[in-house]
Amino acid sequence: xxxxxxxxxxxxxxxxxxxxxxxxxxxxxxxxxxxxxxxxxxxxxxxxxxxxxxxxxxxxxxxxxxxxxxxxxxxxxxxxxxxxxxxxxxxxxxxxxxxxxxxxxxxxxxxxxxxxxxxxxxxxxxxxxxxxxxxxxxxxxxxxxxxxxxxx
Numbered sequence: 001x002x003x004x005x006x007x008x009x010x011x012x013x014x015x016x017x018x019x020x021x022x023x024x025x026x027x028x029x030x031x032x033x034x035x036x037x038x039x040x041x042x043x044x045x046x047x048x049x050x051x052x053x054x055x056x057x058x059x060x061x062x063x064x065x066x067x068x069x070x071x072x073x074x075x076x077x078x079x080x081x082x083x084x085x086x087x088x089x090x091x092x093x094x095x096x097x098x099x100x101x102x103x104x105x106x107x108x109x110x111x112x113x114x115x116x117x118x119x120x121x122x123x124x125x126x127x128x129x130x131x132x133x134x135x136x137x138x139x140x141x142x143x144x145x146x147x148x149x150x151x152x
Contacts, residue, residue, distance in 0.1 A: 026109065029112050029113070034117060034148055035063050041054050042140060044138060045135070046138040069085065070085065071084075083098050105121070114148065118146075120142065120144075124138070125137055
């Protein structure tokens with residue numbers, strides 16, 4: 001009985017500690033230089049049926065340098081986009097919103113650690129997947145995984 005109570009107490013403390021992780025710790029984890037590891041697009045119909053998944057290749061070799069309040073997206077061709085970002089929490093979901101001037105991009109932080117970051121964004125779309133009239137996409141998910149570059 002004591003073991004069960006102790007186990008429950010440890011579980012509750014762990015859950016509270018995870019829940020207490022605030023925006024500042026998320027922001028601290030975001031700091032540094034991240035490189036693209038993988039990404040995919042997943043398309044769904046209006047009934048939430050998965051229609052197609054395809055690999056994202058256009059971000060290959062992209063780095064993202066995150067400083068407090070600003071991020072720099074660096075493409076291999078040396079093209080650079082800089083913008084400010086904020087971290088928000090809504091209904092227990094952490095989001096990062098990047099303002100690139102002409103465009104604002106919002107991603108849900110699916111997971112984050114000292115070495116890995118997975119972002120997800122939902123986009124409302126309407127097109128026929130592969131031109132198939134029976135596969136009308138209603139929305140798509142963009143899922144991007146980044147890895148933190150080691151600092152010297």
